[in-house]
Amino acid sequence: MTSSISSPLVVTADPTLRDQLLRLCAAAGVTPELADDAVGCLRSWIAAPLVLLGADLAPAVADLQPVRRAAVHVVAPGRAPDGLFRDAVRIGAAGLVELPRSEAWLVETLTDLDEPRPGGLVLGVTGGSGGAGATTFACALGQVAAGEGDAVVIDCDPLGPGVDRVLGLEHHEGFRWDALCQTTGRLSARALREALPRAGGLGVLSWYAGGRASALQAFAAREALSASRRGHATVVLDLPRGADPLVEELAARCDLVLVMAVPSVAGVAAAARTCARFTEVAGANLVLRGTGVPPEEVARATGVPVLAQMQDQRALAESIDLGLGPVRHPRGRLGRAAAQVLAAARAGQGGSGAGRARAA
Structure with a gap:
């Protein structure tokens, strides 16, 4: 899938979670770049304005110790398990996002990626x-x-x-x-x-x-x-x-x-x-x-x-x-x-x- 400067990176091998995130991206009017394995996400890890990392791949990505960057959110379908918080800390994630509870917030965050100006x-x-x-x-x-x-x-x-x-x-x-x-x-x-x-x-x-x-x-x-x-x-x-x-x-x-x-x-x-x-x-x-x-x-x-x-x-x-x-x-x-x-x-x-x- 072709990405643009405002394309978030969605990293998950869970088809249900991927479908949820694609729906939210569509609601925000943005087209994400997809990665379904830990190694594959490294190619766009730095360039993407926002990374949505599925709970299913968070432990594997944490083991790879990618470069610390801002705007990484670990996304869990439902309530996040305790161990996921430790993985998020290892990655340096900005926080955990639980779906569907945080859908509205996530759509707003994705919407802002399409703004044409980096800051007035x-x-x-x-x-x-x-x-x-x-x-x-x-x-x-x-x-x-x-x-x-x-x-x-x-x-x-x-x-x-x-x-x-x-x-x-x-x-x-x-x-x-x-x-x-x-x-x-x-x-x-x-x-x-x-x-x-x-x-x-x-x-x-x-x-x-x-x-x-x-x-x-x-x-x-x-x-x-x-x-x-x-x-x-x-x-x-x-x-x-x-x-x-x-x-x-x-x-x-x-x-x-x-x-x-x-x-x-x-x-x-x-x-x-x-x-x-x-x-x-x-x-x-x-x-x-x-x-x-x-x-x-x-x-x-x-x-x-x-x-x-x-x-x-x-x-x-x-x-x-x-x-x-x-x-x-x-x-x-x-x-x-x-x-x-x-x-x-x-x-x-x-x-x-x-x-x-x-x-x-």
Whole structure:
């Protein structure tokens, strides 16, 4: 059977188990490569993105001591016997999968293999001071990024205005944190992407409008970020300013953290404290809103490079009130600044050098 880069390797000589796994692969829309003996599976052991090793061949494969790799799951038809756990440990398997109990999870895992992207760009946005416009810029990044591929803005600030409201998606049907924090288990990238409120290529994950927003649950935030990264070209996190271990963990998972700052004496002083929090866990850059202290002096005062500077967007409040989002036109000030930041982040230019700012 011809394999592709997203083809899992199914290793079993048990015809019943093989039929079960083929059915699950078909449900996920993937075509597996098959091996019915321990030695034969070694040819594709490293190349396959996922290995499903039948309980019948697990002892023989363990005896061969194959190269340790990620994404190996030992699959048992029914309850796994105690000895199978020892074989799984010898192989270095990620875990045991019992069928039919874990069928839904396995289909989601197989579905993710068909995602065309290995992982999207993740940007965190936070305010260097109150009123710096972090949520607005996070939404602007999402709007501009959605013009080039699937994008999602994740609202990590339960006390913020709500990114869905800023983007005019608060009345769209879809998954919110309120429901996500009640779930357990691994999230499928495709399932999450299709479940979120969205307009075109842009999705949002926030709280229900008008409801009482509760604190983020760590497990839900990790799963949401992981699934979003697998299922979108660009992921933007709207991060709260308050010091919190979970916020710092999410920032550490970002490719770049953008600190929004107002270039005034007070704004730069506040931004310097914020930058000090994030430079230890992630690459941080500043985005300036307005004029005042020159970008070079802001960079020297904070020890963090300035990636972009922009003037206030005209009719911004009107655009948001009309449900159009902050970027009404891609050539507007917010649109140009967001495009500049995205281009620099994708080129790997963030986090080094100072004074790279250009007024937008």
